Amino acid sequence: MRAGLEPPMSSTVSTVVTDDMVATLGGSKIHPVLATIRMIEWMEWAGRTLIVPYLEDDEDAVGYRIDVVHQRPTRVGEEFFATAELVGIEGNRIITKVWAQNRRGTIGQGTFIQVLLPKSQLQSMIDDL
Numbered sequence: 129m130r131a132g133l134e135p136p137m138s139s140t141v142s143t144v145v146t147d148d149m150v151a152t153l154g155g156s157k158i159h160p161v162l163a164t165i166r167m168i169e170w171m172e173w174a175g176r177t178l179i180v181p182y183l184e185d186d187e188d189a190v191g192y193r194i195d196v197v198h199q200r201p202t203r204v205g206e207e208f209f210a211t212a213e214l215v216g217i218e219g220n221r222i223i224t225k226v227w228a229q230n231r232r233g234t235i236g237q238g239t240f241i242q243v244l245l246p247k248s249q250l251q252s253m254i255d256d257l
Contacts, residue, residue: 129217129244130182138213139178141170145204161201162208167236168196170210171226175240178212179222188250189222189242196238202230212240220244 149166151159172191179189202208212224220243227237 129179129187130184133179133182133214133217133222135214135216137178138211139174140209140211141174141177142207142209143170144207145202147204150204159201161203162206162235164196164198164236167198167202167208167210167228168194170208171196171212171228171236171238171240174210175212175222175224175226175242178214178224179242183244186247187244188247189244190250191240192221192243193241194226194238196226196236196240198236200232200235202235206230208235215239 145162149162150157151161151163172194176189183189208228208230210226210228212226215223215225217223222242222244224240224242225237226240228235
């Protein structure tokens with residue numbers, strides 16, 4: 129990993145909730161608001177954008193663990209922001225605090241851990257599937 133990635137660096141991404149981002153289970157829409165899984169997707173994206181500039185050419189990272197509480201809804205058509213803030217690096221684990229907000233406040237928060245791997249190791253893992 130390239131030098132320079134240090135706490136409390138952060139990255140924020142944003143999007144507008146669309147109909148295909150609402151809570152759906154078994155192919156049926158169950159609530160007309162942002163699904164937890166979509167909020168988590170954007171939290172992971174914020175974590176990814178935080179580390180990409182620091183990856184060496186032969187490195188990549190994969191999601192390892194995410195622990196999130198979804199606290200309040202966000203409507204279709206409403207913008208929300210997901211932020212990942214670096215807490216620390218322990219060995220090959222990159223630990224971030226993540227949260228998401230809409231214009232009314234925090235909608236979710238938690239922790240996201242990525243594992244740094246050589247690209248060749250990751251490819252071998254994929255090839256072995």
